[in-house]
Amino acid sequence: MSALRPVQSARSAGPAPWAPTARPPDPKRLLDLTLGTLLLILAAPLLATAACSLALRRPPGGIVARELKTGLRGYPFTVRSLRTRRWRLDLLSRLPHVVTGEMSLVGPAALAPEDPRAAAPWRQTVRPGLTGPAQLHRRSTLPWDEPELLDQHYVEHHWIGLDLAVLARTLPALLPPRTQGALSDADHRPPGYSATE
Numbered sequence: 001m002s003a004l005r006p007v008q009s010a011r012s013a014g015p016a017p018w019a020p021t022a023r024p025p026d027p028k029r030l031l032d033l034t035l036g037t038l039l040l041i042l043a044a045p046l047l048a049t050a051a052c053s054l055a056l057r058r059p060p061g062g063i064v065a066r067e068l069k070t071g072l073r074g075y076p077f078t079v080r081s082l083r084t085r086r087w088r089l090d091l092l093s094r095l096p097h098v099v100t101g102e103m104s105l106v107g108p109a110a111l112a113p114e115d116p117r118a119a120a121p122w123r124q125t126v127r128p129g130l131t132g133p134a135q136l137h138r139r140s141t142l143p144w145d146e147p148e149l150l151d152q153h154y155v156e157h158h159w160i161g162l163d164l165a166v167l168a169r170t171l172p173a174l175l176p177p178r179t180q181g182a183l184s185d186a187d188h189r190p191p192g193y194s195a196t197e
Helices: 002-012 027-057 086-092 095-100 146-157 160-174
Strands: 064-070 076-082 104-106 129-131
Touching: 027 076, 027 086, 027 095, 027 104, 027 160, 076 086, 076 095, 104 160, 129 160, 146 160
Parallel strands: 104 129
Antiparallel strands: 064 076
16 A cells, blocks of 8 residues: 555645646637627527528528538538528538637638639648638739739738737628729729819
């Protein structure tokens, strides 16, 4: 029995130096989990109504669209979204992917595995996002390679403050564009400017 005492005293002395320590929670993942869950709860009645409306119309292929996308560390996953674009309900229907950790609220656009841009090393360090700088500029007249640069810049400099700023700009960007008087992102002229004056 005396041979067991050193073992018992070693156990009571605390964890061994090699014992794994708990890592602090990732602030970005914490934001995704809390805000994503809250948004999903708020959007659930609207999403349920839209799903019932789609089911009554019986669209070809069903009410849910499935697309294979590349996620964190290059792992593919299936994105499920409602087959509707009204008020961007298809975007809101992807919130379960944020809650489960396959996607983030803010991040680079989700790309298909066969897209050559999906193999970029910087892309595989973060989760794809429901929204992001490139998605916010989708209606602008930016050159074709500019969205990729915006995504890369976000990945290299992202922090919680930037995520909150992108989220604050997302809601107005989801509204239908004005047909007259709207300036593009490349047009920095003040309203009322005329070259003939």
